[in-house]
Each structure stands twice: as C-alpha cells, then as structure tokens.
Amino acid sequence: MFKNKFTVGVLGGLVAAITVVSTSSASGGEKAPRKTEPCVSPPSMMACIPGGPFVRGTNDGPSDTWPEQVVFLDTFYMDIYEVTYGEYQSCAKQEKCRKAGPNYRDFNGPKQPITGVNWYDAVNYCRVHGKHLPTEAEWEKAARGADGESYPWGNEPATCKRAIIKDRAGRSCGEQKKGKHGEKGRPFDVGSRPAFRYGLYDMSGNSWEWVYDWYSKSYGDCGKDCEGNAPKGPCGGEEPCPGHTRKVVRGGSWYWEGIMASGFYRRSHRPKNSPFHHFGFRCAASPDEARRLLAQ
Numbered sequence: 001m002f003k004n005k006f007t008v009g010v011l012g013g014l015v016a017a018i019t020v021v022s023t024s025s026a027s028g029g030e031k032a033p034r035k036t037e038p039c040v041s042p043p044s045m046m047a048c049i050p051g052g053p054f055v056r057g058t059n060d061g062p063s064d065t066w067p068e069q070v071v072f073l074d075t076f077y078m079d080i081y082e083v084t085y086g087e088y089q090s091c092a093k094q095e096k097c098r099k100a101g102p103n104y105r106d107f108n109g110p111k112q113p114i115t116g117v118n119w120y121d122a123v124n125y126c127r128v129h130g131k132h133l134p135t136e137a138e139w140e141k142a143a144r145g146a147d148g149e150s151y152p153w154g155n156e157p158a159t160c161k162r163a164i165i166k167d168r169a170g171r172s173c174g175e176q177k178k179g180k181h182g183e184k185g186r187p188f189d190v191g192s193r194p195a196f197r198y199g200l201y202d203m204s205g206n207s208w209e210w211v212y213d214w215y216s217k218s219y220g221d222c223g224k225d226c227e228g229n230a231p232k233g234p235c236g237g238e239e240p241c242p243g244h245t246r247k248v249v250r251g252g253s254w255y256w257e258g259i260m261a262s263g264f265y266r267r268s269h270r271p272k273n274s275p276f277h278h279f280g281f282r283c284a285a286s287p288d289e290a291r292r293l294l295a296q
C-alpha cells in the first residue's frame with residue numbers, strides 16, 4: 001500500500017522541480033509561482049511550515065485521495081497541539097465561543113483535545129484567536145511535508161508508540177474509557193506521543209481535526225478549486241456551495257485503525273456535526289495573522 005521513502009522522495013523532488021513551471025499555467029490561483037515568505041519566529045505554541053510546492057494526495061490510497069498532484073502553499077504557521085478542552089471552555093466562558101463539547105465525562109480533562117464541536121465552532125474559535133482553520137492542503141502539508149510522505153514521521157505505519165489510535169490492544173491503544181462502554185476508548189492528553197514533522201503533536205491520531213474545505217469525492221473531481229496556489233477546495237470553502245454538504249476531517253483518532261491516521265486519509269461530515277461525532281481541531285496562521293499575533 002505504501003511507497004518506500006526513497007521512491008516518494010525522488011518522485012516528490014522531480015515533480016516539485018517540474019511544478020514551478022506548471023503552476024505558471026495553472027488557472028486556479030495566481031498566474032505565476034508565488035515567492036514564499038521566510039519562516040520567522042512563530043507565534044506562541046505554533047510552528048512554521050515553510051512555503052513551496054508539495055505533493056498532495058496519493059494514487060495508492062482511497063479513491064478520494066486521487067490523484068497525487070503538486071500544489072503550492074505560502075509559508076504558514078500551525079498550532080503545535082490540538083486545541084484542548086480547557087482552552088475551548090475558556091473561550092466559551094468568555095462568551096467568545098459557543099458552548100460545546102464532548103458527551104462523555106471522561107473526555108473533559110483540561111489537556112484532552114476538545115471534541116464534539118462542530119465545524120462552525122472550530123472556524124469561530126480560530127478566528128477569535130486571530131488565526132484560521134487550516135485548509136485541507138495546509139493540514140496535509142503539515143502532516144506529510146514537501147515530498148508526500150505518508151505520516152508525520154515518514155512512511156512507517158502508525159503504531160501506539162507514535163500515535164493514539166486503535167491497535168491490537170483496542171481503541172486508544174487499549175486504554176478504556178471510564179463509565180459505560182469502556183471499549184470505545186478516549187482521547188489522551190495532547191502531546192502524549194512524540195512530536196514529529198515540524199514539531200507538531202498528534203497530527204496522526206488522538207482526535208480527528210476539522211479542516212476548512214468542502215469535501216469532494218476526489219481531487220480530480222474537485223478540479224481547479226483543488227489545484228495550483230493555496231487551494232481551498234470547492235467554492236473556496238464558502239457557503240453555500242452547490243452540490244457540497246460535507247466538510248473534511250483529518251488525521252484519524254483514538255477510535256480508528258492506524259491507516260486512517262495517515263496524512264492523506266480523508267473523512268467527511270456535515271459541518272453542523274449532525275449526527276454528533278467527537279471531532280476536534282487545531283488552528284493555523286498566515287504570515288499576516290502571525291505578524292498581528294506577535295505584535296499583541
């Protein structure tokens with residue numbers, strides 16, 4: 001299922017070299033490849049993801065990840081951790097965020113990821129904090145790097161040493177949820193596994209993470225909205241978007257097998273989170289947003 005690191009690296013490099021030329025004719029975004037801003041010291045608890053071309057999608061994954069393409073992003077910044085329950089509730093207490101959260105008591109530790117928020121809650125939380133909900137391309141670049149590796153650590157499969165997932169011991173690496181239905185497992189405190197690419201924690205597993213884009217059945221089906229410079233998916237993510245009713249969540253979770261915790265796997269759900277799922281999120285910042293945060 002997975003390509004070896006060497007093949008992906010070489011292919012990624014070749015495709016990247018070609019892409020600078022091909023993006024100049026892409027009509028999705030700007031006409032010429034953008035100059036990327038250098039990484040500067042990031043806002044608190046964020047990491048810099050350097051801009052440039054990267055390999056998005058894979059021809060070896062589920063059909064909604066097809067085709068593998070090179071797209072381009074400017075430099076941006078990504079939260080090191082998933083937004084926590086404590087952080088979200090603090091926002092709700094200040095009445096800047098809607099009250100929302102998990103349905104289970106064992107999910108409400110201050111350092112556990114916030115779960116049970118809908119897409120609008122996630123967008124609003126990031127906005128309130130001077131950031132934005134990452135686009136699907138931003139999220140994927142942060143997880144896979146420039147050469148399209150499958151996971152934040154490379155191409156080795158996910159294990160419970162690297163990510164909070166379901167393994168042979170059970171959901172959440174065999175940790176039972178308190179109360180009824182312990183076998184359903186629960187999210188761990190954020191950062192319970194090592195940081196990997198760009199110093200980010202839990203990009204693979206723990207809680208699913210909402211991203212900005214509308215879901216389409218493949219990148220090919222999405223077409224120009226998913227190509228070129230800084231793609232934001234169908235309708236640029238704006239609502240309404242005829243023919244599109246579902247947003248994307250990324251990164252797998254404590255509940256599911258490791259393959260869903262890869263950097264390319266896509267899942268979709270209605271933005272109102274109906275029916276209710278325990279999805280979380282993290283935020284990203286553009287260079288302008290980062291400058292404003294640093295000036296505060």
Ligand SMILES: [Ca+2]
Pocket residue numbers: 082202203204205206207208209250251252
């Ligand atoms: Ca996660």
